[in-house]
Amino acid sequence: MTKSNLPQAYRHPYEFAPQFRKSVAYFSMEFAIDQALKIYSGGLGFLAGSHMRSAFELKQNVIGIGMLWKYGYYDQTRKTDNAMDVLFREKIYGFLEDTGIKFTIEVHHTPVWVKAYYLDPKHFNTVPMFFLTTDIDENDWLARSISLRLYDSISSAKVAQCMILGLGGAKLLDELNYEPEVYHLNEAHAVSAAFHLYQKYGSADAVRKRMVFTTHTPEEAGNDKHDITQLNVMSFFGQVPLEKVREITGIDDNVFNHSLAALRLSRKANGVSKLHGEVSRHMWGSYSNIPEITHVTNAQNLRYWADPELENARKKSDVKAIAERKKSLKATLFKTVADQCGKLFDPNVLTIIWARRFAGYKRPDLLVQDHERFHQLMNNEKYPIQFIWAGKPYPSDEGATHTFNSLVYLSHLHKNMAVLTGYELALSKLLKDGSDVWLNTPVVTREASGTSGMTAAMNAGINFSTFDGWICEFAEHQKNAFIVPVVQPGLSPEERDASDRNHFFDQLENVILPMYYEKPDEWNALTLQSMNDVNGFFNSNRMATEYYEKMY
Incomplete structure (x- = not known):
């Protein structure tokens, strides 16, 4: 029996439309919701923001899970000669509510505290949304820095960011005592959530039953890859042993392809245009245990x-x-x-x-x-x-x-x-x-x-x-x-x-x-x-x- 109700304070402000009652948690590294909330870089965020607005308009049973980037992506400014300059400036948002929820996940075998903030649908006409940060007093500087900059250029920092979104986002749902029927990964950034679900439910089939994956990347080379032993050292797979990770993802060399793992642990995947669906089926067609890849063409609100x-x-x-x-x-x-x-x-x-x-x-x-x-x-x-x-x-x-x-x-x-x-x-x-x-x-x-x-x-x-x-x-x-x-x-x-x-x-x-x-x-x-x-x-x-x- 799934726990399909959010706590009262975070519930949708509407009765769900009959065709949209199935509960969905939508994970994305970035959301472009309003100019006042600078937690996005570009197209992926614009797309995710429009999705959250439309889910609200249609009275869908969807919630959004993202990251609260202290410096956002960056502020684009100019140098004295008008050349482009990059400014990282602290952002403060009075409209986000502190949920009081704090928990730890392990990063590099070290407990890192994660705090959750809530965006009420009334502010920007979105579904209920939760944003995670590590920039809190309980953490040392290194742990706090994980949620400073969207898409950190340091590889290990980017991996840690993906862990907060994936493992942290999945654990947040446990803290809320909420079990969505669908975990929707918008890109593979949050694929570590699959290993939390594996620990929780005990089988790869149970993960696939719940997970779907949207890929936005039309080239195999453009998908994130990391050394699987480095990820293991960083605790990327939660408590799942490396041998079991290899077994359930089918990755037997040392290159962990995030999108490939997301595909193999999802029951269905999609490209983001008709052409991209065809490109994706061709791109991943030579790999074993790939689910059906359809397409849902992107759109804006x-x-x-x-x-x-x-x-x-x-x-x-x-x-x-x-x-x-x-x-x-x-x-x-x-x-x-x-x-x-x-x-x-x-x-x-x-x-x-x-x-x-x-x-x-x-x-x-x-x-x-x-x-x-x-x-x-x-x-x-x-x-x-x-x-x-x-x-x-x-x-x-x-x-x-x-x-x-x-x-x-x-x-x-x-x-x-x-x-x-x-x-x-x-x-x-x-x-x-x-x-x-x-x-x-x-x-x-x-x-x-x-x-x-x-x-x-x-x-x-x-x-x-x-x-x-x-x-x-x-x-x-x-x-x-x-x-x-x-x-x-x-x-x-x-x-x-x-x-x-x-x-x-x-x-x-x-x-x-x-x-x-x-x-x-x-x-x-x-x-x-x-x-x-x-x-x-x-x-x-x-x-x-x-x-x-x-x-x-």
Whole structure:
């Protein structure tokens, strides 16, 4: 008999909808819930935050379990020469409630105290959520430091963070005397929870009965791996002996692949787009004892992201109202451009935005690599254009930081180019509202899903993208988006980038700019079609429903 009720103080503020009564604990390393709660880095967090909002809207029996990062991810600031700087600043949240729950888990055979805080659904319209921290007086400095920075760059510290989320999150549920029917791991960070469940229930089958796994990583090399003996020394497997760990995970060498273990200890798994589901089945197909891998395409929460005036105009198919509201929203965004960059942008000029995590495969600087063609584009008097870049690299990713800074320095040469810092929920919302065109340049098959273009489309921004991730399920070229054709196989990375870059420029110069300035009726019709199509399928209420139907 499972204990299916949370303590009274933490219960959902609604009766569960009949189809969503099964109890689920959703584990994620990051959640982007509100600008005021800075415990996320990027897409994984944005996705998890929208999921928690939709679960609340749909009256689902879901709770969220995450980490309370004292310094968040980092604050993105500027040095004196405008290059990017990284600031770790203590965050204090008066709206989180101390549950009074404290317990220990072993890290490196040393007891580490873990404390739980509670986020009441009334604050941000989410399901009940719990956040774990080790930054308490009972711990020494090393133990306290585990929950300081999201995705610590030191390998052993990152492992310890995963242990607090997994082992600690599972133990928190025991402390609450709560046994959810489903443990949903959003990425493999919390896979150590499986070993707590193994200790508790005594068999791998009992773990699989309860656990499901969502993978967001489209490349085998991108999945976390550690030396299994190092993990054992760090007490990663709780009280489960190493021989038993090998037996239940099927890992007989010394490389512990976190995602592989999560797959083998789950009854079902999913990729995060149709294409990513296919990629994942191919990627893991040669391994034994892999469960069914389906897909649930990522989505974002319409109620949180969509501008109410734009949404109202969309429902009425009022393209004139959409166009007018769009100019007003651009003007609001451009105040931030002026504040950060000292440039006055024009709401009447086509504005293209590239904004997401800075990473090599996302190719933020793809267009500027052709200096001559980019210069001509930026100085086209017949069809003026404005470009904005924003996004956070991992703080220790020197290559991505260099790319960010090179764009900053290039922007000094163009009064119609801006690079913004502080890409968090609030700035993301401003950029989605203010984009005419949302530029997306990943190397094809490298983007598992991507979601930033969804929220841009909800706010009348047109996606201009390579054919990858969620775009494959959404885009119809020149009907609701502009798509760059997939390059022929066998090209070198340089040839592939050159081919993609030329296609982006050709479409910009020959299709997008002329349509925006000379065929506004066509542009407005395409915008409306994009808004209707994204809202039809890419609202996270559909996604949260599909998790119950396909996974739970």
